[in-house]
Amino acid sequence: MHVMAGVLLDPVGRVLLAQRPPGKHLAGMWEFPGGKLEPHETPAAGLARELHEELDIQVEPAHAAPLIQVPWSYGEHALLLDAWRVGRWRGSPRSMEGQALQWLRLQDVPESLLAPADREILRALLAAVAGQVS
């Protein structure tokens, strides 16, 4: 299973997190918005589709770039979590599927809030951002 995750970073260094709904796998944990890639869909197209469905925003392929791929296994359930960094989008993200959303400063995101596979994404992102400013 190939899962796309969008890392939306705003100009003041905050990142957008979504909470997994009750009754679903990893309910209550926070994640990067996204979802399963459909067959025959490119990663950039799948990412844009999911972010449009979940957040009502438009993302151009030129404004999304691969950040890290995390192979993960939740027991029987294996997935490839494919995180892309999104630097620009059109529209204001809003919850389209009832999920709670929050913007947090990247440095303030507690790993314990995140779905386990997402902790790797957070580390990669912190390293990438640190590399850009030094």
Ligand SMILES: Nc1nc2c([nH]c(=O)n2[C@H]2C[C@H](O)[C@@H](COP(=O)(O)OP(=O)(O)OP(=O)(O)O)O2)c(=O)[nH]1
């Ligand atoms: N979207 C997303 N899913 C993640 C992240 N981290 C992580 O472990 N996952 C897992 C949770 C799910 O097992 C799977 C993504 O499934 P999904 O969100 O498309 O679908 P779902 O489980 O909500 O189920 P459904 O909509 O197909 O009914 O990947 C993340 O950052 N974003």
